[in-house]
Amino acid sequence: MHSTELLAQFGELDIYLFDQLLRGRFDGRRRVLDAGCGDGRNLVYLLQRGVECFGVDRDDAAIAAVRRLAAARAPALHESHFRVADLTRLPFADGSMDAVICSAVLHFADDEAEWEGMVTEAWRVLAAGGLFFARLASNIGLESQLGRSPGRMQLPDGSMRFVVTEALLIAWTTRLGGRLVDPIKTTNVQQMRAMTTWVVEKLTSEDVRRESRDHGGVRLSCPP
Numbered sequence: 001m002h003s004t005e006l007l008a009q010f011g012e013l014d015i016y017l018f019d020q021l022l023r024g025r026f027d028g029r030r031r032v033l034d035a036g037c038g039d040g041r042n043l044v045y046l047l048q049r050g051v052e053c054f055g056v057d058r059d060d061a062a063i064a065a066v067r068r069l070a071a072a073r074a075p076a077l078h079e080s081h082f083r084v085a086d087l088t089r090l091p092f093a094d095g096s097m098d099a100v101i102c103s104a105v106l107h108f109a110d111d112e113a114e115w116e117g118m119v120t121e122a123w124r125v126l127a128a129g130g131l132f133f134a135r136l137a138s139n140i141g142l143e144s145q146l147g148r149s150p151g152r153m154q155l156p157d158g159s160m161r162f163v164v165t166e167a168l169l170i171a172w173t174t175r176l177g178g179r180l181v182d183p184i185k186t187t188n189v190q191q192m193r194a195m196t197t198w199v200v201e202k203l204t205s206e207d208v209r210r211e212s213r214d215h216g217g218v219r220l221s222c223p224p
Helices: 003-010 015-022 044-048 060-072 113-123 168-174 204-215
Strands: 031-035 052-057 082-084 099-102 124-138 151-154 160-163 178-180 184-189 193-201
Touching: 003 044, 015 082, 015 124, 044 060, 052 060, 099 113, 113 124, 113 160, 113 168, 124 160, 160 178, 168 178, 168 193
Parallel strands: 031 052, 031 099, 052 082, 099 124
Antiparallel strands: 124 193, 151 160, 178 193, 184 193
């Protein structure tokens, strides 16, 4: 298969999101929101597979582009599925999405309060049993350069990002009522920046009861 065929089928899909697709994490998930969708690079394959896709972005031009993409790849999908909106105020009902993608977006938060607002909103619209996928900047492997606390800071590559820590992600996994689908994984790009993959499943009430029973009342954030 030539690379142009792969691009036609998958677009410029985040390679770590592709890994989740390959492992069946999106099987049966019919309503998927891309929060901070840009021009829709992570939605090409899903649109073509008949998944009911939604997208939000603060940029008018990005939403215009993703609407054009959807019109070409999934013409039955109404353009209102893609809207200009702030990620701290998503225009969707509670529990209305089977999966939320938030790839290379959360690290543009101005501060921890905005970061928390974006995460909380993504979680609000996610249904019980739903999947939250995020890629974001972290200090993992760069602690000697960035310190050990989360916050907005300049990375060694010169970019400004809100940087998370492993401890913050683990704490928020528990706080939200989720469990890690995968261990937290980080790619360190030649000590210039670190990008971490955070994949969390929203526990159902039955999951909570089962984990509490199986582990003596102590809920684990990552399955054994």
